[in-house]
Amino acid sequence: xxxxxxxxxxxxxxxxxxxxxxxxxxxxxxxxxxxxxxxxxxxxxxxxxxxxxxxxxxxxxxxxxxxxxxxxxxxxxxxxxxxxxxxxxxxxxxxxxxxxxxxxxxxxxxxxxxxxxxxxxxxxxxxxxxxxxxxxxxxxxxxxxxxxxxxxxxxxxxxxxx
Amino acid sequence: xxxxxxxxxxxxxxxxxxxxxxxxxxxxxxxxxxxxxxxxxxxxxxxxxxxxxxxxxxxxxxxxxxxxxxxxxxxxxxxxxxxxxxxxxxxxxxxxxxxxxxxxxxxxxxxxxxxxxxxxxxxxxxxxxxxxxxxxxxxxxxxxxxxxxxxxxxxxxxxxxxxxxxxxxxxxxxxxxxxxxxxxxxxxxxxxxxxxxxxxxxxxxxxxxxxxxxxxxxxxxxxxxxxxxxxxxxxxxxxxxxxxxxxxxxxxxxxxxxxxxxxxxxxxxxxxxxxxxxxxxxxxxxxxxxxxxxxxxxxxxxxxxxxxxxxxxxxxxxxxxxxxxxxxxxxxxxxxxxxxxxxxxxxxxxxxxxxxxxxxxxxxxxxxxxxxxxxxxxxxxxxxxxxxxxxxxxxxxxxxxxxxxxxxxxxxxxxxxxxxxxxxxxxxxxxxxxxxxxxxxxxxxxxxxxxxxxxxxxxxxxxxxxxxxxxxxxxxxxxxxxxxxxxxxxxxxxxxxxxxxxxxxxxxxxxxxxxxxxxxxxxxxxxxxxxxxxxxxxxxxxxxxxxxxxxxxxxxxxxxxxxxxxxxxxxxxxxxxxxxxxxxxxxxxxxxxxxxxxxxxxxxxxxxxxxxxxxxxxxxxxxxxxxxxxxxxxxxxxxxxxxxxxxxxxxxxxxxxxxxxxxxxxxxxxxxxxxxxxxxxxxxxxxxxxxxxxxxxxxxxxxxxxxxxxxxxxxxxxxxxxxxxxxxxxxxxxxxxxxxxxxxxxxxxxxxxxxxxxxxxxxxxxxxxxxxxxxxxxxxxxxxxxxxxxxxxxx
Numbered sequence: 001x002x003x004x005x006x007x008x009x010x011x012x013x014x015x016x017x018x019x020x021x022x023x024x025x026x027x028x029x030x031x032x033x034x035x036x037x038x039x040x041x042x043x044x045x046x047x048x049x050x051x052x053x054x055x056x057x058x059x060x061x062x063x064x065x066x067x068x069x070x071x072x073x074x075x076x077x078x079x080x081x082x083x084x085x086x087x088x089x090x091x092x093x094x095x096x097x098x099x100x101x102x103x104x105x106x107x108x109x110x111x112x113x114x115x116x117x118x119x120x121x122x123x124x125x126x127x128x129x130x131x132x133x134x135x136x137x138x139x140x141x142x143x144x145x146x147x148x149x150x151x152x153x154x155x156x157x158x159x160x161x162x
Numbered sequence: 163x164x165x166x167x168x169x170x171x172x173x174x175x176x177x178x179x180x181x182x183x184x185x186x187x188x189x190x191x192x193x194x195x196x197x198x199x200x201x202x203x204x205x206x207x208x209x210x211x212x213x214x215x216x217x218x219x220x221x222x223x224x225x226x227x228x229x230x231x232x233x234x235x236x237x238x239x240x241x242x243x244x245x246x247x248x249x250x251x252x253x254x255x256x257x258x259x260x261x262x263x264x265x266x267x268x269x270x271x272x273x274x275x276x277x278x279x280x281x282x283x284x285x286x287x288x289x290x291x292x293x294x295x296x297x298x299x300x301x302x303x304x305x306x307x308x309x310x311x312x313x314x315x316x317x318x319x320x321x322x323x324x325x326x327x328x329x330x331x332x333x334x335x336x337x338x339x340x341x342x343x344x345x346x347x348x349x350x351x352x353x354x355x356x357x358x359x360x361x362x363x364x365x366x367x368x369x370x371x372x373x374x375x376x377x378x379x380x381x382x383x384x385x386x387x388x389x390x391x392x393x394x395x396x397x398x399x400x401x402x403x404x405x406x407x408x409x410x411x412x413x414x415x416x417x418x419x420x421x422x423x424x425x426x427x428x429x430x431x432x433x434x435x436x437x438x439x440x441x442x443x444x445x446x447x448x449x450x451x452x453x454x455x456x457x458x459x460x461x462x463x464x465x466x467x468x469x470x471x472x473x474x475x476x477x478x479x480x481x482x483x484x485x486x487x488x489x490x491x492x493x494x495x496x497x498x499x500x501x502x503x504x505x506x507x508x509x510x511x512x513x514x515x516x517x518x519x520x521x522x523x524x525x526x527x528x529x530x531x532x533x534x535x536x537x538x539x540x541x542x543x544x545x546x547x548x549x550x551x552x553x554x555x556x557x558x559x560x561x562x563x564x565x566x567x568x569x570x571x572x573x574x575x576x577x578x579x580x581x582x583x584x585x586x587x588x589x590x591x592x593x594x595x596x597x598x599x600x601x602x603x604x605x606x607x608x609x610x611x612x613x614x615x616x617x618x619x620x621x622x623x624x625x626x627x628x629x630x631x632x633x634x635x636x637x638x639x640x641x642x643x644x645x646x647x648x649x650x651x652x653x654x655x656x657x658x659x660x661x662x663x664x665x666x667x668x669x670x671x672x673x674x675x676x677x678x679x680x681x682x683x684x685x686x687x688x689x690x691x692x693x694x695x696x697x698x699x700x701x702x703x704x705x706x707x708x709x710x711x712x713x714x715x716x717x718x719x720x721x722x723x724x725x726x727x728x729x730x731x732x733x734x735x736x737x738x739x740x741x742x743x744x745x746x747x748x749x750x751x752x753x754x755x756x757x758x759x760x761x762x763x764x765x766x767x768x769x770x771x772x773x774x775x776x777x778x779x780x781x782x783x784x785x786x787x788x789x790x791x792x793x794x795x796x797x798x799x800x801x802x803x804x805x806x807x808x809x810x811x812x813x814x815x816x817x818x819x820x821x822x823x824x825x826x827x828x829x830x831x832x833x834x835x836x837x838x839x840x841x842x843x844x845x846x847x848x849x850x851x852x853x854x855x856x857x858x859x860x861x862x863x864x865x866x867x868x869x870x871x872x873x874x875x876x877x878x879x880x881x882x883x884x885x886x887x888x889x890x891x892x893x894x895x896x897x898x899x900x901x902x903x904x905x906x907x908x909x910x911x912x913x914x915x916x917x918x919x920x921x922x923x924x925x926x927x928x929x930x931x932x933x934x935x936x937x938x939x940x941x942x943x944x945x946x947x948x949x950x951x952x953x954x955x956x957x
Contacts, residue, residue, distance in 0.1 A: 027190075034184015036188070038449065039366075073184065074182075077183075078182075085183065094178045097840070097841050099178060100841060101414075101416045101671030102178075102182075102414065103188065103365040103417060104364045105181050106184050128882040137362055137363055138364075139841060139848075140846075141880075142844045142886060142887055143844065
């Protein structure tokens with residue numbers, strides 16, 4: 001079937017088997033390999049993207065759900081704000097060493113930006129709770145939590161300054 | 163113009179830009195023209211005779227390109243997966259080493275054992291065809307636990323391995339230990355289980371293979387921590403290919419923790435298959451498939467006894483361990499519970515006599531091999547737990563008992579009774595620092611506050627040491643290593659002065675691209691941004707043993723440092739020519755070659771220019787170019803260590819253990835990048851906390867099925883399980899590595915399980931609890947509380 005949606009700001013139309021998962025569509029058909037697949041039980045969150053601004057696990061979403069919707073992936077995040085191609089949340093992850101092997105990072109950053117958009121000044125407990133659906137095996141989460149709090153502040157400062 | 167950013171600075175990481183923007187290049191991201199897709203058919207039985215495989219239906223399925231089985235492997239005369247270590251028992255009898263075929267032959271020995279490889283045009287077609295493969299199994303009784311496996315009537319995995327014992331190994335002076343026990347005023351005893359773990363790097367394993375018939379050349383992209391070793395083992399021993407016709411690439415790899423430091427059968431099968439079908443073949447493991455095939459870790463059953471004199475001085479330690487090897491010997495398998503375990507039983511203490519017996523045992527489970535810490539967390543857990551048991555039994559404060567037995571700073575280098583000689587350390591300094599940082603003196607106040615809220619609060623200590631920087635080749639060879647364990651680095655200074663480093667270690671989260679660039683920037687005085695680190699490709703990097711055992715900075719960094727020194731030596735010769743001075747008069751500092759006592763200077767950029775455009779150059783005595791290579795073989799292990807203090811709160815109503823505070827003061831030697839070191843400590847600690855509180859690989863005893871086979875059933879720590887940890891370093895310098903570094907990748911995982919469990923036991927000690935096995939899950943704690951003789955109340 002043919003579906004049309006906005007992908008990282010661009011109108012996109014693809015021919016797709018309706019049984020295709022969004023993560024597979026992105027990775028295999030559209031060559032957007034920044035969205036990662038780390039599990040098969042919707043636990044790890046490496047595949048999180050924004051569907052109409054809401055963070056969703058793209059490994060459990062079928063492609064037809066995209067028809068008429070707006071999809072943002074990690075590849076499109078930096079282009080939407082910030083300098084040097086980095087969104088303030090991406091910049092905060094770099095600044096606070098919130099990533100090591102990088103595999104969980106795209107999903108982690110996408111979850112974090114949605115969390116910070118909904119709650120500009122999250123507490124540490126709120127951030128930890130908000131990241132419960134994203135697993136990182138490298139960092140012990142500490143610097144991720146610090147980065148998300150800093151990134152939320154930076155997102156807020158950036159939008160307040162506009 | 164960029165800046166020199168040297169040792170001790172904390173620049174942001176070079177690797178982050180690509181990872182943050184989704185532009186990493188992991189194996190599963192790679193596509194090749196004409197690529198096919200492979201699926202492994204794995205045994206659903208723990209133990210069975212493989213009577214036959216009928217390929218017909220699978221071969222006839224749409225899109226199927228090939229179906230390969232163990233019979234095809236045998237027909238092609240291929241070898242089995244090699245074990246890199248050969249250990250022996252006390253009499254020198256070598257371990258039993260049954261073959262580990264890359265696809266099962268005759269029998270399957272664990273759930274997940276590979277039976278066939280199905281290749282099709284699409285992944286869906288391969289999966290559908292795999293389901294059509296008809297495999298005739300004659301199911302046999304199976305055994306999954308070590309205690310059961312050594313019983314006389316236990317099912318036997320291999321005809322020529324009686325009682326499933328691969329090796330009955332020992333270390334230490336048994337007679338001296340027995341004599342010390344006879345004189346002891348007190349003997350503390352402890353039986354414990356070191357729980358079986360599954361590493362779970364977030365990137366599942368994957369591989370792509372391609373064969374170029376025009377050049378008779380193979381390429382394998384694989385999620386590996388040591389591509390050169392994979393090339394060597396696979397080419398020389400399994401597929402019997404000429405090594406120069408095989409390229410192995412491990413690009414960005416999403417975490418390893420040991421799980422990716424073995425040569426896996428999948429790598430050999432897919433490389434072999436790509437030549438048979440003359441198409442690129444791709445395989446990506448599902449997470450569930452990873453649970454059934456990634457090598458597992460730990461899985462010990464241990465009895466330990468500590469002999470003490472009347473003052474609490476340790477006289478001797480005796481340890482008996484049964485270690486699970488799983489169904490076959492993996493690459494490092496038998497080395498982990500023996501050579502990487504028993505030599506660490508001295509801990510940071512002056513225990514004069516130690517004896518350790520380890521029975522290495524086959525069971526119908528996934529092969530067990532190194533997982534972050536590998537042997538050393540198990541040893542630390544034994545030592546640090548039994549010290550607490552002894553302290554409680556003798557009525558001596560736990561910290562005081564540790565102090566009475568600790569190796570004083572002045573006593574280094576310190577020869578232990580179990581092979582290793584610690585070169586440097588200051589365990590007392592780490593302990594003192596941690597006691598302050600953890601605010602131990604006010605623990606009573608916090609405990610009382612918890613009690614008012616109906617909670618039990620406990621404090622746990624772990625003062626530990628590890629051996630890392632694997633390894634001095636000669637020493638490892640005596641212990642049974644079948645290969646060398648050096649590292650290599652090439653420093654290529656380009657004509658305009660930028661630098662490419664080619665190094666044999668592998669970066670999969672450790673930040674090598676940053677740390678190693680700092681070393682080069684520091685030594686050569688070139689801007690940090692002008693240094694790139696290349697790794698993970700056997701066609702680009704000369705050779706290397708890869709990354710494991712906290713060895714990258716210790717061994718690889720040393721090779722890099724030596725290669726940079728050689729660049730400086732050559733640079734001095736070039737400078738002497740250009741500055742018309744004698745080589746002895748050339749002074750080098752921070753990228754500048756000067757004639758001592760003058761203002762005549764050449765920068766390293768000018769030296770590089772002269773080396774590559776040698777118009778004015780001492781060609782009679784010196785070759786053009788500025789590229790140097792060094793191989794470095796360490797003279798000893800390094801011995802990081804430290805003190806970890808965990809503080810937990812237990813809810814007696816639910817049995818939930820909450821880690822409320824965690825403090826670590828670690829001695830990792832020279833710190834190159836403190837930001838990265840902190841990150842390594844955080845991650846390591848949390849993996850150890852995972853072992854202590856959450857993680858457990860569970861097999862069903864009767865069926866041999868893995869019960870904890872997904873992230874739904876095997877609990878890895880989440881962000882909301884953890885407090886903000888306090889980590890700090892208290893460094894003594896390693897005396898034998900060029901920069902004084904000791905390594906930091908595993909310390910967290912080694913120190914933390916004992917600290918956490920000691921805290922849990924402390925919280926429950928008023929109920930008569932003396933030991934809690936890992937993981938201390940709510941279920942386990944709740945049951946303990948129900949069985950405790952005292953009423954379940956905080957006060």
